[in-house]
Amino acid sequence: MNPMAFTIIIYGLIAALAEILGGALVVLRKEWPTKIQEYLLALSAGFILALVFLELIPEGIHAVGFEAPLYMLAGYSVLHFFEHTIVGHLHFGEETHRDVMVSKIASISTFAGLFIHAFFDGFAISAGMQFDFSLGLLIFIAVLLHKIPEGLTIASVMLAAEHRRRTAFLASAAIGVATMLGIVSVFFLASVNEEIVGKAFAFSAGIATYVGASDLIPEINHSKNRIIPVLVFGGMALFYVGQMLVSAYFHHAH
8 A cells, every 4th residue: 555545544534533433422422512513514614615616626627627617516416416316315413402303214314315425525535635635635624524513413313213322323433434435436446547536536526515515504504503604704714724734834845
């Protein structure tokens, strides 16, 4: 295994472990305020949207050319198809209170949606890092911000559907595995054709657009806490700071 592949896998593992941590916090009955979950989702949404418009779209067009928007639209469409056409029901932060009951079918549907979502999270991290490591690092930060809330969500939904605690924890672990499957899948694509990495990167820009605009922003808009929408702008500012730090580090390293 080359050093770059090893590094990408380590980052993937960190993202997967954050997912599992979120599930463990619920299963172990640790109190996790809903506000904190909403804050992380809002920061993640702002960070991702700034990342998409300021970096991923321009770099995708530079890498692939006039075909880039087609791959971006494909990325957006594929995630929409699986999350809301095939699955038909997916919300972040949903049913996190134990007095809310959901059906077994709804819990499996939510699990399927988050599994697919997590796969493409890993795909985006891996494609980004293989295309440009500094950009991939920003994608990793964007993903990491919503990984713990994602783990909290699936474990909470499983418990609300009266699944056993062990099942709830395993569900969050399985979604962590999905992240790693997404990481590894790009290595196989790259081994077939190096040009595919650029196309995969443009595809991941569409994925990131969907996550920020269609998965996270609607959940934030449901919140009655007026601070939450403001934190979206905080996420954009966080992206700017992160971009400056990453650029300074890599400029210094070279």
